[in-house]
Amino acid sequence: MAFIARAIAVAAAMTLAVPVGAVTIGPMSETQIRAALVGKIFEGEYPSGAAWRESFDVSGNTIYQEGGQTDLGTMTFQGNVICFDYGDPTRSGGCFNVWQRGANCFDFYSTGNIATRLQRDRGTAWDARAWEEGKTRDCTADLIG
Secondary structure, eight states, X not given: OHHHHHHHHHHHHHHHTSOTTTOOXXXXXXXXXXXXXXXXXXXXXXXXXXXXXXEEOTTSEEEEEETTEEEEEEEEEETTXXXXXXXXXXXXXXXXXXXXXXXTEEEEEETTOOOOHHHHHHTOSOSEEEEETTSOOOOOGGGOO
């Protein structure tokens, strides 16, 4: 019985140690995604290690850069899902759930991603990872998809 009480106390202490707003337990809401991304520029990576950069303006337009190519795009929301379209079938856009992993770390999971809830809870198997440009990145490198 003392073991169970101690385990509960440790779990509660670990929960309290997480800064409010720093990590989402589950996908972010549309309001949270808008507050985190809109009006900002993000850098990111794919599980392959390929780097990208994208700006998100308040009108819903984006500027996406990867591998020396720049694409103009749009972002829209379908509930708590953010969708990107670059008007070019050779550039993959798509729709994503976003999970915040730290003060400046966001994981994107395609709505077609078959990652389990446990993988998502642990921050693995993501399709893209991003952080706001010019701010300290606090993504954990060993959690790459």
